[in-house]
Amino acid sequence: MTPVQVRGEVLSIRRVGQYHQLTIVAPGVAEQVRPGHFVAIAVGGETGAQLLRRAFSVYRTQDRGVYGGTVDIVFAEHGAGTRWLSHVRQHDTVDVVGPLGKPFALPKEPVTCTMVGGGYGSAPLFTLAEQLRERGCRVDFVLGAATEGRLFGVLEAKRMSQSVAVTTEDGSLGDKGRVTDVLPGLLERTGADVVYACGPMGMLAAVADVAARLGAHSQCAVEEAMACGIGVCMTCVLPVVGDDGVTRMVRSCIDGPVFRGDRVRWNDVGTVPADTWGAPVSEGGH
């Protein structure tokens, strides 16, 4: 896979619950995407004040023949960049770089898989689920969010899985609580071999922990602030244990965003643990 930069035409933008779903013609990107890849989109216009691209998981891609492939993302209006993006209209042009990152690892055997999505974090899990099903895997979903409008893809999950459990923190849909309240029961019931998760860092940490306790392998797509998305700036790092047992500050845009849940030092994210390769930092320049 080689990422490319394209100016893609907006084919459509529409609201889905509290999110926006954006479809962009992105030939060269679409064809290469695998589940878990993300794209980095420039926001604010060519002379705008926002220089940093915004990262979005690819929700799905489609081959549209004459148009070239399209990429769909699902995003929340959060700050200035996503506000700008929410104002693009059909036929506008958006600058997209992708596909980026390491996708979810797929099992070779037809194993039992659980997908855990928090908020818009479910977006990359649907094409993943499809591919797992094609390989004969059993797929169950757990989707959680703060409130009903922040859930994404409950119906879609139902169409492609054995079961869907829903949790909301305010109880507006499904069980009141968090995904990790229902996850252990589900894992035990299905005897899941692999947990695929995408969502906020706190959720991922908890999911990785549950999976480890119940003997499942976990694959977590993290969300670290990224300045470049392509591996050149070193802003997006987190402490990850390598095959050699050594902790390194690893770029989540290149070596992630998908990591093995048991390799990320979740409790140390935001710090440089003392045993990290190259630590401790003597006070240094930028």
Added chain:
Amino acid sequence: MTPVQVRGEVLSIRRVGQYHQLTIVAPGVAEQVRPGHFVAIAVGGETGAQLLRRAFSVYRTQDRGVYGGTVDIVFAEHGAGTRWLSHVRQHDTVDVVGPLGKPFALPKEPVTCTMVGGGYGSAPLFTLAEQLRERGCRVDFVLGAATEGRLFGVLEAKRMSQSVAVTTEDGSLGDKGRVTDVLPGLLERTGADVVYACGPMGMLAAVADVAARLGAHSQCAVEEAMACGIGVCMTCVLPVVGDDGVTRMVRSCIDGPVFRGDRVRWNDVGTVPADTWGAPVSEGGH
């Protein structure tokens, strides 16, 4: 007149020759405008990189009943700000401050008037001509531009005047040359008492000179780069001789944009003449 700041809805935007004509609902502004007033429009969006408002002469205003008054401007795509403005669409909101500046002085008697407009500089002259005609004045027009597509309002001028002379530098419409090639003849023929001019500084200087030589009073609307448009920044100054004969660096946004042509020291624009009040500048802070 008290300028106000309003977020006005864009009622329409359309191309006119090489210009854009923008109609904005601007209640409170529209009602107060007199010919020669300008408005200052924020460009680039609320978190954009362009902080300085752009100044535009008011082309015309209209009372639209339920909507509130509207203001029309005519603008050329020049740099980043006007490019942004050219992309606004119907129902977008634009932040307008106005009316600003000193309008053209109207004669008390029914005198003979010549309007000289360079490029989009003709825009403020049409409502002015209407008001002059209401006062029984004779009105003739000279409209000039580099090329045909940069002329504005030739037909409109024909509807409201005794005569219209057109010059283009490439000869694509009217006489090949500049407004000042035809102006002396016209002034002599009509015996004009007053010349009203709006356009690039070079043109204004030449027009003021012709008018003075032929004994006509001139009123020139200048175009100096403005950071604020409301009189607080002191960027928009030019050397103007006061009633007391003293040259001062005068704010064109507050004391202009319309000046008596014989009071502006055209050849010294861009300098601080040695006899200016408060000159010479010992090297100072900002």
Added chain:
Amino acid sequence: MTRLTRVITPESSEIALPDVDMSTRLAGVTLPNPVMTASGCAGYGRELDQFFDITALGAVVTKSIMLQPRSGRPTPRMAETPSGMLNSIGLQGPGIEEFVSRDLRWLEERGARVIVSIAGGSADEYVRLAQRLRHSSAVTAIEVNISCPNVEDRGLVFACDPVASSTVVEGVRRNSAPGVPVFAKLSPDVTDIVAIAKACVDAGADGLSMINTLLGVVIDSDTMRPHLGGVTGGLSGPAIRPVAVRAVWQVHQALPDVPVIGMGGIRTGADAFEFILAGASAVEVGTTVFNDPSAPMRVSYELQQLLGARDFASLGDAVGFAHRPDDEPA
């Protein structure tokens, strides 16, 4: 959350303000509101009074005034830059006499609090300006713009040298009315702003204003020469905000008891809040006024809303809050 008061904004919409004590103490003077205009970005108050009630501000900080009338620099005097602007006005102004008899008088009659910014080419000029203002009842405080070239020392900017800075500040303090605080306005164009800050405080400054503009150049790619008539100019606007917040952070860290007026790129209440958290007791809004003439009032309302949303009962509680120890929660 706390009680809400409804107010009408300059743009005639109604908003709800939480009940936060917005008053701030600046070296013995209490202002009802921490938001002010920045020197050179609000003239002498009259024009902005068309857009909002200037008496509602903490104070109007006037364009730096010199002893003599001054015509300023040739045009172009400004260039727009990414999220900022470069200016080279050259301190155009009427001189202290006309300022006092016309502009200061208007401000006093209007009922506005006034911080008078003064500028000079020599330490003596600053002293004479202070003397002229000493008996004016209209002066709430003095802001000493020391980002001026010292004509007696090869044009070196006072604010770039601790000794020159303290000479000026000492002279102004000595010649000003005792109840009128003197704020020294610092330049960011120095290797060690804390050293300059300390020198000013040691010389008697009651507080510090920061930051003035950064020295910059823009080259015009058409004329292929510097765009400004004066070649160099001062960079201001949101572009410089991180530098300004850093200056306030460092100085508040070193001198926690010295009141600071923060400025540099404030566009929103959240921006003002950054300065307050970093250690400023008040803020000035400069370049943003050109973008939005009612910005000072808007910023004040937005700041009040933010403080309320974070359960601050008073502005004072938020001053320097970002410096609290790591283990202290919000």
Added chain:
Amino acid sequence: MTRLTRVITPESSEIALPDVDMSTRLAGVTLPNPVMTASGCAGYGRELDQFFDITALGAVVTKSIMLQPRSGRPTPRMAETPSGMLNSIGLQGPGIEEFVSRDLRWLEERGARVIVSIAGGSADEYVRLAQRLRHSSAVTAIEVNISCPNVEDRGLVFACDPVASSTVVEGVRRNSAPGVPVFAKLSPDVTDIVAIAKACVDAGADGLSMINTLLGVVIDSDTMRPHLGGVTGGLSGPAIRPVAVRAVWQVHQALPDVPVIGMGGIRTGADAFEFILAGASAVEVGTTVFNDPSAPMRVSYELQQLLGARDFASLGDAVGFAHRPDDEPA
């Protein structure tokens, strides 16, 4: 206008380039193109090579390398700011050994020209880095990042002190291969950048790179603490361009014969042209790469088009052109 050559841009559109000699001489080394990547904004070249042919650049300037592997600072390491960003990476990197055997080797095999940026915590560390690079054929030039805290002098940044700067530069120059130019990279956070520039040149620097980032702070209004894990960070991007152009302008004015590599907020060919006119012989594109990974090539093409449109036969003719006397036309 001059003859046109058609080229395919990284984004696969065809553009016409006028026939301008874009080569530039930097202290004895000739580069075919004046546009390079900025240290820390292009890694070691490999990732950008996916977006355009990095051998077409003047050079790849590598992320500053230190003697030992370094984990860098805790996250968050960046904050977006108006037209810029604040970063605090803390010089994360593999250390000189792994750099030479893996990254520098890859660059050499790839056929790219390389300017190696080095950073240290003491003058001795810089010397040892220079020694390690002395026999590498892959090194086109060395850029000495002196914006590092000197651990032996209370963490004072080398670039803020002329003596510390010259000690480092002198040691690097003495221990580098004679044909390899040494560029000292200056910090704008000083009162007098010309004095630092002169000190570096006197100590043997063959040229100067400027500017490094400006020190800044961003406070997070939710946590109400500094946003960056490292509290302060470096401000970069278009926001700082006028400050960078000013630095180049001043230094070229004082030292017209010293080659300068200009950087700070270059986003377009017109921006690069500003630096060239102000006196830079080459430019580096930094933060903009994050916005547009093919920016260095785009900037190079846009610059070439601008030079052609203004009838320059060669880039060299435009270097410092904005300093020409008033009566000399364009």
